[in-house]
Amino acid sequence: MSNPQLEIQLIAAIVAVACAIPGVFLVLRKMALISDAISHSILPGIVIGFFITQDLNSPLLILFAALTGVITVILVEVIQKTGLVKEDTAIGLVFPTMFSIGVILIAKNANDIHLDVDAVLLGELAFAPFDRMFISGMDMGPKSLWVMGGVLLVSITLLILFFKELKVSTFDVGLSSALGFSPVVLHYGLMSVSSVTIVGAFDAVGAILVVALMIAPAATAYLLTNDLKRMLVLSVVFGVFSAIAGYWLAHLLDASISGSMTTVLGIVFLLVYLFAPKKGLISVLYRQKQQRTEVSLITFLLHLNNHTEKSERHINHLQEHINWQKVRSKSVVDLALKNNMITIDNHIVSLTEKGKEFTGKALDYILTNRDDKIENIKDDFFLFRG
C-alpha cells in the first residue's frame, strides 16, 4: 500500500466518523432530511468563502460555509412557522434555491475557482493527498486530513461534554426545557456541528454522498441496539468499515471512491435491515407468522376448554367447526401436541393439565389485560411480547 492510498483511507475513515456522530442525533430527532438541505445550501457559502480566502481548506471558509448551513435551518423554520407551508415543503424550497445560487456563482466565475459542479456533487477523495499542509517547509500530510481531524476532535469533545443534554433534549423536549437545558440552544448547537462537519466533508465526498455518510450508519445501528451509546459506537464502526471497504471496492472497479463508499453503506444497511436479530425484516416476518399461529393455538385451546362433550372435540369436527383450512389446523394441532398441551385419543382431543393451566392464564390476560398476568409466559410465546 502506497502512502497516498493510506492517506485517502485515513481521510475517508475520519470523514465517516465525523459524519456518523451528528448523524445519530439527526436520525433520532427525525431530521435526516435537514442534513440533505444543509449539504446543498452550503455551496454558495463555500464559493463566497473561497472568493475571500482563496483556499478551499481554510478554517475561515469552513466557518463561513457552516454559517450558511445554519441560516438554511433558520430559514426553513421561519417559513414553516408562518403556517402556510409544511416542514418538508419548506426544506424543498430553501435548499435548491441556495444550491442554485452556488451553481450560478461557480459558473460565472469558473476561471477563478477550482470548483466544478461534478466535484461539488460527488467530491474527489483521490485528489485529497495532493493538497498538502506545510509548516515551515515541513510536509505535515494532506490538508483535508488536518481539517477533518480538527472537526472530529471538536465534535467528539462536544459529544462527551453534552451527551446527557443531547440525550434528554432528543428524547423529551418538554422535560429538557423544564429542567433548564434549552432545547433551542441544543438544537442550534447540533445544527452548527452538523454544518461544520458537512462543510469539512464536502471536499472529500460531495453534497449528495455526505448525506449517506450521516444517515446510513445511524439508521443501520438503530436496527441493532437499544442503547444510545452503543448506537453511536456501532454507527462509527459501520462508517469506518464502509469507508475502507469502499476505498478498496473503488480500487477494484476503478470507480469513484465516494460512490463506492456509499454503495457499501447501502449494502451494509440492506443486510442489517434483512437480518438484524430483533428489528430485521426476516425476524419481524417470522415473529408475525409465529404470532398468527399462537393466536390460532389459543383460539383452539379455548374452544377445547369451553366444550367437554366428545362430539365437539372430535378432530374432524374441530376442523369444520373452527373453520380453518387443513394446513393451518394441522400446524396448530402439531404445535399444541409439541407443547404437551393436548392429547389425542381415538380422534378425540383433550386438554392436558399443562394445556388447561396455559389456557387459564391466557384467558386471565385476555379478560383483564393486566401485564403482570403474562410476565411468566412471555418467554415462551411471541404473542405476548408486544
Next chain:
Amino acid sequence: MNEKLAISVDDLTVAYNYKPVLWDIDLEVPEGVLMAIVGPNGAGKSTLIKSILGIIKPIAGSISIFGKPYDKQRKLVAYVPQKGSVDWDFPTTALDVVLMGTYGSLGWIKRPGQKEKKAALEALEKVGMLSFKSRQISQLSGGQQQRIFLARALVQNASIYFMDEPFQGVDATTEIAIINILKELRKAGKTLVVVHHDLQTVPEYFDWVTFLNVKKIATGPVKDIFNDDNLTKTYGINYKVAVNK
C-alpha cells in the same frame, strides 16, 4: 390549608399564531393541595402547565413559584409530560429514563453518578418497576411507561409536581397505583397539579380543582366548587348526570 402560595399566575395570556388559547388567567394554588385541572379538549390545560414551566412563552402575564420566577425555582418543580409526547422507540432503558430526572439538579455537563443511580432505583421501586429497570422502553406497556415517567418525577424530589394526563391509556391497577403515590406525596406536604380528564373520579382523587376553558371558570376546594353549575359553565352542556354524588 397552608397559607403559603405554591403557584401564583397573574393575567396570563398565551397565543398560538396570535390566536389566544389562554385568556387572562389568574390562578393561585396553595401549598399542599392535590389539584385537578379539568376542561374540554382545547381548553388550554396542557398549555397552562407548559406556560408555568416556561416551555411556552406567554404574550402577557407573570408566573411565580413560591414567590419567585420559575427560572430561579426550577429545582423545586418536577414535570410529567403527556406520555404521547415522546418517541418510545428511543434507544434507552427504563432506568436511564428515570435517571433523566436527576439531570436538573446536576446542571450542565456533570454526569449522573452512583448517588443519582441509587435515587433512580429507589424511585423505580416506589412505582413497582424495579424488575423492569433494564427493559428497553418500547417493550413496556402503556401503564408501565406512565409509571416510568412518574418515577422520573419522583427522583427530582421536588416540592411541586406538574402532571399532564398521567392516567391516559393506563389500566385500572396502574391508575390506582399512581393515585396512591400522588396522595402519599400530598401527605408529605407536596403540591400536585394534574391535568385530568375523567370527571367521575375528581371528587375521589383530588381535594382541589380548577375549571378551565380558555378562561378560568373557577378554582378552589373540590367540596365547595365541584358542582353542576361550574361543570356546565366549563363544558357548555348540562353535566348533572356526571356528578350525581
